[in-house]
Amino acid sequence: MKNVTIKDVAKAAGVSYSTVSRALSGSPEISADTRDRILQVCKQMNYTANTVARAMVMKSTKLLGLILPGVNNPFMSELAYHIDRQARARGYNIILCNSSRKAEQEAELFELMIGRQVDGIILCPSAPESYETLKPHLNRVPTVFVGENLRETPESYVSVDNRKGAFLGVEYLYGLGHREILYFGRRRGSNTHQLRAEGYEEACREFGLTPRFCYNTFSSSSIKYGYQLAKQLFAQERDYTAIFASTDTNALGILQAAEEIGLKIPEELSLLGFDNIHDSGLPRINLTTVEQPMKMLASVAVDVLLDKVQNELEGYTHRILMPTLVERSSCLPR
Amino acid sequence: MKNVTIKDVAKAAGVSYSTVSRALSGSPEISADTRDRILQVCKQMNYTANTVARAMVMKSTKLLGLILPGVNNPFMSELAYHIDRQARARGYNIILCNSSRKAEQEAELFELMIGRQVDGIILCPSAPESYETLKPHLNRVPTVFVGENLRETPESYVSVDNRKGAFLGVEYLYGLGHREILYFGRRRGSNTHQLRAEGYEEACREFGLTPRFCYNTFSSSSIKYGYQLAKQLFAQERDYTAIFASTDTNALGILQAAEEIGLKIPEELSLLGFDNIHDSGLPRINLTTVEQPMKMLASVAVDVLLDKVQNELEGYTHRILMPTLVERSSCLPR
DNA sequence: TTGAAAGCGCTAACAA
DNA sequence: TTGTTAGCGCTTTCAA
Numbered sequence: 001m002k003n004v005t006i007k008d009v010a011k012a013a014g015v016s017y018s019t020v021s022r023a024l025s026g027s028p029e030i031s032a033d034t035r036d037r038i039l040q041v042c043k044q045m046n047y048t049a050n051t052v053a054r055a056m057v058m059k060s061t062k063l064l065g066l067i068l069p070g071v072n073n074p075f076m077s078e079l080a081y082h083i084d085r086q087a088r089a090r091g092y093n094i095i096l097c098n099s100s101r102k103a104e105q106e107a108e109l110f111e112l113m114i115g116r117q118v119d120g121i122i123l124c125p126s127a128p129e130s131y132e133t134l135k136p137h138l139n140r141v142p143t144v145f146v147g148e149n150l151r152e153t154p155e156s157y158v159s160v161d162n163r164k165g166a167f168l169g170v171e172y173l174y175g176l177g178h179r180e181i182l183y184f185g186r187r188r189g190s191n192t193h194q195l196r197a198e199g200y201e202e203a204c205r206e207f208g209l210t211p212r213f214c215y216n217t218f219s220s221s222s223i224k225y226g227y228q229l230a231k232q233l234f235a236q237e238r239d240y241t242a243i244f245a246s247t248d249t250n251a252l253g254i255l256q257a258a259e260e261i262g263l264k265i266p267e268e269l270s271l272l273g274f275d276n277i278h279d280s281g282l283p284r285i286n287l288t289t290v291e292q293p294m295k296m297l298a299s300v301a302v303d304v305l306l307d308k309v310q311n312e313l314e315g316y317t318h319r320i321l322m323p324t325l326v327e328r329s330s331c332l333p334r
Numbered sequence: 335m336k337n338v339t340i341k342d343v344a345k346a347a348g349v350s351y352s353t354v355s356r357a358l359s360g361s362p363e364i365s366a367d368t369r370d371r372i373l374q375v376c377k378q379m380n381y382t383a384n385t386v387a388r389a390m391v392m393k394s395t396k397l398l399g400l401i402l403p404g405v406n407n408p409f410m411s412e413l414a415y416h417i418d419r420q421a422r423a424r425g426y427n428i429i430l431c432n433s434s435r436k437a438e439q440e441a442e443l444f445e446l447m448i449g450r451q452v453d454g455i456i457l458c459p460s461a462p463e464s465y466e467t468l469k470p471h472l473n474r475v476p477t478v479f480v481g482e483n484l485r486e487t488p489e490s491y492v493s494v495d496n497r498k499g500a501f502l503g504v505e506y507l508y509g510l511g512h513r514e515i516l517y518f519g520r521r522r523g524s525n526t527h528q529l530r531a532e533g534y535e536e537a538c539r540e541f542g543l544t545p546r547f548c549y550n551t552f553s554s555s556s557i558k559y560g561y562q563l564a565k566q567l568f569a570q571e572r573d574y575t576a577i578f579a580s581t582d583t584n585a586l587g588i589l590q591a592a593e594e595i596g597l598k599i600p601e602e603l604s605l606l607g608f609d610n611i612h613d614s615g616l617p618r619i620n621l622t623t624v625e626q627p628m629k630m631l632a633s634v635a636v637d638v639l640l641d642k643v644q645n646e647l648e649g650y651t652h653r654i655l656m657p658t659l660v661e662r663s664s665c666l667p668r
Numbered sequence: 669t670t671g672a673a674a675g676c677g678c679t680a681a682c683a684a
Numbered sequence: 685t686t687g688t689t690a691g692c693g694c695t696t697t698c699a700a
Contacts, residue, residue, distance in 0.1 A: 003448075003474070005677055016687045021679060031685060048474075051449045052389050053677035056692045061386060066430075070415055074612070077411035081404055084432050093450065096400075096430040098418050114337075115385045116427065140337070140382075223616070256617030278408070282557070283590030284618040339693055350671045355695060365669060387693035390676045 004045050013041040024049060055117065064305065065113030065141075066094045068124035069101045074278040075294065076124065079146065082298030083122060090306055092119070101126040101220065103133045110137050120305045122146055126220075128191050131155065142308040146301040149191045149320070156308065156316040158301045162192050165290040165323035166199025167206075169244050169272050172288075172325050174207045177334030178242040178270060181209060184233070184254065185226060185246035187216040196246055196274065212240065221246065226253020234261055241334055242270035248277045251287055251330075270331040286328040293321050338379050347375040358383060389451065398639065399447035399475075400428045402458035403435045408612040409628065410458065413480065416632030417456060424640055426453070435460040435554060437467045444471050454639045456480055460554075462525050465489065476642040480635040483525045483654070490642065490650040492635045496526050499624040499657035500533025501540075503578050503606050506622075506659050508541045511668030512576040512604060515543060518567070518588065519560060519580035521550040530580055530608065546574065555580065560587020568595055575668055576604035582611045585621055585664075604665040620662040627655050 006024075010017035015034065022030045023038035041047075055061040064087050068076045084094050095118060099105040106126065113121055120142040125131065131145070131153055138155060145157035173181050183200045187193040197213070204211040214233055218225040226245070230253055245251035251273035258265050265271050273280055273289035280287035304317050340358075344351035349368065356364045357372035375381075389395040398421050402410045418428050429452060433439040440460065447455055454476040459465065465479070465487055472489060479491035507515050517534045521527040531547070538545040548567055552559040560579070564587055579585035585607035592599050599605050607614055607623035614621035638651050 003677095007677080017677090018679080018688080019686060022686085025679080029685065034685080048445060048449045050451060050677050052386055052395060052451045053692090054679075055386050056390060056677080056694095057679045059692075063429075071405055071411045071418070072415035072612070074408065074411070077405045077408070077414075080411075080414075080430065081406035081432055084405070084430055085434075088431070093446070094430050095397075096414065096418055096428050097422070098415055100419075111382060112427070115382045117384060117386045227617075252617060259617050278406070279613060279616055282613055282616065282619065283561075283586060283593050285616065337693095341693080351694085352672080352696080353670060355693095356670085359695080363669065368669080384693050387676090388695075390678095390693080391695045393676075 003050065004047050005050065006047075009038065009041055009045055009047050012045060013038050060119055061117045062092050063116065063118045064092050064094050064302075065097065065109070065116070065118040065121040065123075067097045067099055067106060067109050067113070067121065069126040070098045071096065075147075075275060075292075078278060078294045079124065079298050082295045083302055086299040086302040090302065092302075092306070099126055103127065103130055106130055107133050107137065110134055114140050120144070120309045122301050122305055124148070125150075127189060129189070142305060144301050144305040144308070144317075146297060147192075149195055150318075151191050154316055156304055156318070158297055158304055158319045158321070159192070160292045160297065160323050161320050162195035162323075163199035163202065165274060165292075166196040166244070167203040168323060168325050169274065169290050170200055170203030170207065170209070172327075173242045173244065173270065173272060173331065174203075174209070176242075176270065176331055179209060179334075180212070180240040181242045181244055182212050182214055182240040183246065184214045184243045185216040185221060185229065185250040186213045187218075187221065187246065189219070193246055200244065216246070216250070221249050223249050223252045223256065226250035227256045228253070230254040230257035231260075234258070234263065238269070242272065242331065244272045244274075246274055248273040248275040248280045248287060248289055251289070252279060252285070255285065255287075266330050266332040270334075272331055276326050280326075281328070286330060288328045288330045289326050290323050291326045292323055296321055337384070338381050339384065340381075343372065343376055343379055343381050346379060347372050394453055395451045396426050397450065397452045398426050398428055398636075399431065399443070399450070399452040399455040399457075401431045401433055401440060401443050401447070401455065403460040404432045405430065406432075409481075409609060409626075412612060412628045413458065413632050416629045417636055420633040420636040424636065426636075426640070433460055437461065437464055440464055441467050441471065444468055448474050454478070454643045456635050456639055458482070459484075461523060463523070476639060478635050478639040478642070478651075480631060481526075483529055484652075485525050488650055490638055490652070492631055492638055492653045492655070493526070494626045494631065494655050494657050496529035496657075497533035497536065499608060499626075500530040500578070501537040502657060502659050503608065503624050504534055504537035504541065504543070506661075507576045507578065507604065507606060507665065508537075508543070510576075510604065510665055513543060513668075514546070514574040515576045515578055516546050516548055516574040517580065518548045518577045519550040519555060519563065519584040520547045521552075521555065521580065523553070527580055534578065550580070550584070555583050557583050557586045557590065560584035561590045562587070564588040564591035565594075568592070568597065572603070576606065576665065578606045578608075580608055582607040582609040582614045582621060582623055585623070586613060586619070589619065589621075600664050600666040604668075606665055610660050614660075615662070620664060622662045622665045623660050624657050625660045626657055630655055
């Protein structure tokens with residue numbers, strides 16, 4: 001399994017090994033003849049350049065660290081896929097790490113990636129506190145946050161206009177005739193969620209509606225938590241005609257709870273989500289939702305990061321993308 | 335952003351840099367005093383070891399290549415998650431690559447990973463032909479295939495007993511009283527699918543049933559293809575009481591087609607899947623299915639690979655895991 | 669117990 | 685146009 005090196009090729013071709021290097025790198029300081037001959041030999045010997053050695057001298061691994069709460073989450077896996085595609089298109093590979101939503105894991109992995117000499121890091125924070133934990137490391141490697149809105153944080157991030165998204169949602173429901181819209185799953189400790197709630201309130205003000213919240217007391221959003229919350233909610237009297245769920249996973253939990261008690265969605269209750277994760281488009285689910293443009297999020301994150309890396313840019317970029325409404329069939333006119 | 339090296343630490347601590355190396359590696363050939371002092375200095379200077387340099391001399395990157403059709407597929411993302419967890423637990427990181435189901439991409443990525451000097455590769459083939467394409471490269475780096483059953487192929491792989499799984503499924507349906515069971519989505523060009531079909535036939539023989547197939551003429555299984563197939567199928571008369579779908583994605587497509595024409599599942603037709611992807615457990619979907627133990631698949635794949643890597647094992651391992659039946663609510667007694 | 673030095677495979681500056 | 689050489693940051697003999 002011993003790999004053939006540039007020296008082996010040099011010997012076989014009867015040239016010095018720097019000449020081989022030149023042939024390989026497409027340097028102009030070499031005659032076409034020798035280059036072709038060397039390339040020929042390379043092919044014959046099945047030579048593959050050692051990227052690690054190259055990285056050492058070039059001081060660039062062409063490797064990007066991707067740290068996210070968990071690829072098994074549909075939102076994250078979508079992100080990871082597009083990040084890989086975009087990164088590869090630009091000549092980079094991805095080291096994937098799951099933080100399992102633990103801030104100390106995030107910091108540990110960050111450190112690990114620095115040791116691995118990645119050229120940059122894309123981090124999908126599991127909580128806004130992530131930034132605080134990571135702060136001391138941030139000056140050591142170009143980093144861009146993705147997904148979470150870090151507000152005024154002096155660090156690059158790419159996210160979606162959550163306030164606008166929530167506004168869009170209410171506007172849609174209002175247009176359908178709904179006047180009693182419950183916002184479900186408001187959660188502390190996340191800017192994303194704070195902004196969504198604010199957008200909802202803003203829209204309520206605009207349309208003359210009374211904001212009503214069902215709070216998520218858990219530390220994150222998931223189908224399970226949404227289900228538990230919805231169970232409690234449905235135990236009480238229903239004096240709203242639509243629910244605007246703060247995330248699609250929450251909406252899925254609501255769907256499950258509704259199914260159990262025989263509450264018909266959308267006939268008896270309209271349901272609107274936020275994110276447009278893969279699950280939402282599945283048959284039988286057909287969740288109408290506010291979409292985060294995930295592919296865009298991913299490729300912009302890579303672009304912002306590589307801009308920083310390749311141009312050794314100082315300063316930071318906040319890139320906020322626009323959400324859109326995806327109409328399926330979980331909402332009915334009132 | 336310039337990183338501090340072992341030499342900087344050495345200078346600061348007033349020792350030679352080999353001494354620093356010893357302190358860092360926990361070598362016994364060093365006094366406790368100097369080690370502690372050096373470690374102290376490292377911490378002060380915020381030193382992080384350069385893994386790339388280490389990899390060069392150690393001839394081991396502690397990096398594993400993970401090549402799969404696409405992490406955005408729920409089955410794959412589950413796999414990727416657990417592979418990362420298990421690999422990290424054993425001191426390795428993952429380079430993630432999506433082949434987008436293209437055999438030539440797989441080979442290209444394989445080559446790329448070799449250049450990156452990964453210690454091993456886990457490859458989730460997009461087709462059984464993958465093996466043929468990859469064959470010439472396989473002797474260059476320890477590799478394990480995961481997910482697809484490669485039958486007698488003299489190369490390590492971890493997969494599930496698909497024949498047994500299919501048998502399990504028929505057995506379950508039979509137990510529910512079904513006697514007319516249609517196998518949906520049989521597909522050429524995949525051992526996995528061949529084995530599932532065989533298991534189905536075997537069970538039919540055992541239980542005195544007549545095997546009946548609905549063929550998948552597409553090159554892969556997906557919700558979309560399942561949907562299209564099901565549309566055609568439902569245009570004809572229905573003379574079966576249960577469908578055994580070759581994959582959960584196919585089953586999801588069936589669900590969608592059924593929904594459109596108002597065919598009630600499970601009341602009018604029982605539906606059984608295979609894989610137990612994340613989607614299948616979602617509310618409203620609740621697909622009863624044969625489960626591939628994905629977490630197990632992932633961690634066994636890592637273990638088999640690292641065994642090979644760390645013990646420089648010759649030969650190969652075929653590890654076949656047992657599927658189980660996950661009962662939800664898409665099947666009703668007849 | 670510590671230091672000096674070689675070398676991993678490569679790029680690039682300098683010489684020829 | 686080609687070859688020689690230094691050096692990237694580290695581990696590991698071999699000497700001291």
